[in-house]
Amino acid sequence: MIKVKVPATTANLGPGFDTLGMSLELYNELEVSEVESGLEFEVVGYGSEELDLDENNLIYQSMKRVFEIVDYHPQGLKIKLNNQIPLARGLGSSATAIVGGLVAANKLSGDKLSRDELLNLATEIEGHPDNVAPALLGGVVISTIKDGQVVYKKLSVPKLNIVVCIPDYQLSTVEARESLPTEVKFEDAIFNLSHTGLLITGLITEDYKLIKYALDDKLHQPYRQELVPGLETILEEVKEDCLGVTISGSGPTVVAFSLEKEEKIGEKMVDIFSQNNIKAKYLVLNPTDQGVILKR
Numbered sequence: 001m002i003k004v005k006v007p008a009t010t011a012n013l014g015p016g017f018d019t020l021g022m023s024l025e026l027y028n029e030l031e032v033s034e035v036e037s038g039l040e041f042e043v044v045g046y047g048s049e050e051l052d053l054d055e056n057n058l059i060y061q062s063m064k065r066v067f068e069i070v071d072y073h074p075q076g077l078k079i080k081l082n083n084q085i086p087l088a089r090g091l092g093s094s095a096t097a098i099v100g101g102l103v104a105a106n107k108l109s110g111d112k113l114s115r116d117e118l119l120n121l122a123t124e125i126e127g128h129p130d131n132v133a134p135a136l137l138g139g140v141v142i143s144t145i146k147d148g149q150v151v152y153k154k155l156s157v158p159k160l161n162i163v164v165c166i167p168d169y170q171l172s173t174v175e176a177r178e179s180l181p182t183e184v185k186f187e188d189a190i191f192n193l194s195h196t197g198l199l200i201t202g203l204i205t206e207d208y209k210l211i212k213y214a215l216d217d218k219l220h221q222p223y224r225q226e227l228v229p230g231l232e233t234i235l236e237e238v239k240e241d242c243l244g245v246t247i248s249g250s251g252p253t254v255v256a257f258s259l260e261k262e263e264k265i266g267e268k269m270v271d272i273f274s275q276n277n278i279k280a281k282y283l284v285l286n287p288t289d290q291g292v293i294l295k296r
């Protein structure tokens with residue numbers, strides 16, 4: 001039996017659309033065993049009602065990609081999930097399914113693919129590297145795709161707390177990407193370039209006051225505001241209490257980076273969502289340098 005534990009991720013980190021992501025200490029766990037025939041699922045935690053529990057399941061689809069490449073033919077599979085990451089909230093649940101499936105299948109079939117090959121495959125399935133990379137590798141990962149290969153650099157996570165405010169509704173990444181424009185203004189591109197540079201420099205030099213300026217974005221967040229009622233107010237009103245606040249991945253979760261006052265920040269975000277008739281809860285999470293964890 002193979003056991004895999006994959007961290008949640010917060011992608012984009014404000015200006016780094018499809019480029020930056022960080023792993024967080026909140027996990028989905030996966031246990032895969034080879035059985036005599038068929039495909040069986042057991043789900044504990046999030047997704048027991050809504051996930052496809054058949055060949056369409058994203059974990060199974062990801063495993064199948066590895067088996068095809070390495071020419072491995074399991075007779076049957078039993079897949080047990082313990083999901084602590086809520087689905088379609090911008091915390092990388094799909095990245096955990098893809099990375100978990102790929103890593104488990106690779107182990108089951110004799111460890112033939114390298115970490116970089118798994119990252120390329122994960123990116124091909126997810127469509128962008130920013131959340132699969134930190135789910136696999138941990139840390140803060142800067143990534144891009146060059147000639148079909150992911151080029152990346154992992155940085156250590158900041159010594160900050162991440163207040164994660166999770167609204168009680170799902171927003172699929174596919175839907176949240178449909179709201180994006182096909183072209184952006186030159187000045188908006190410059191805005192994001194400068195902010196991404198400042199953010200990465202702030203992280204490398206541990207000059208966290210730079211984060212205060214650097215988490216703003218003009219490429220995706222403004223277009224997603226209508227999908228996250230209350231986001232505009234949260235961005236304005238929570239900023240003063242923390243180092244920076246931004247939408248997590250494609251939303252609707254919002255994350256605040258802080259060194260103190262986490263409860264106040266979390267309660268304020270929950271309150272603003274509630275003024276917009278949306279129930280929400282908050283968690284205070286640590287970022288983590290450890291990516292996927294594999295046990296046999």
Ligand SMILES: Nc1ncnc2c1ncn2[C@@H]1O[C@H](COP(=O)(O)OP(=O)(O)O)[C@@H](O)[C@H]1O
Nearest residue numbers: 058059087088089090091092093094097172173
């Ligand atoms: N643990 C899981 N097992 C299998 N599939 C999953 C799991 N978590 C998420 N998915 C798939 O990913 C979809 C959500 O992906 P997405 O819209 O990108 O949201 P998120 O921001 O959480 O990654 C789900 O609807 C489901 O199809």
Ligand SMILES: N[C@@H](CCOP(=O)(O)O)C(=O)O
Nearest residue numbers: 011018090091092173249250
């Ligand atoms: N860069 C992507 C990130 C999606 O992350 P997820 O956690 O919402 O799946 C985007 O912003 O669309």
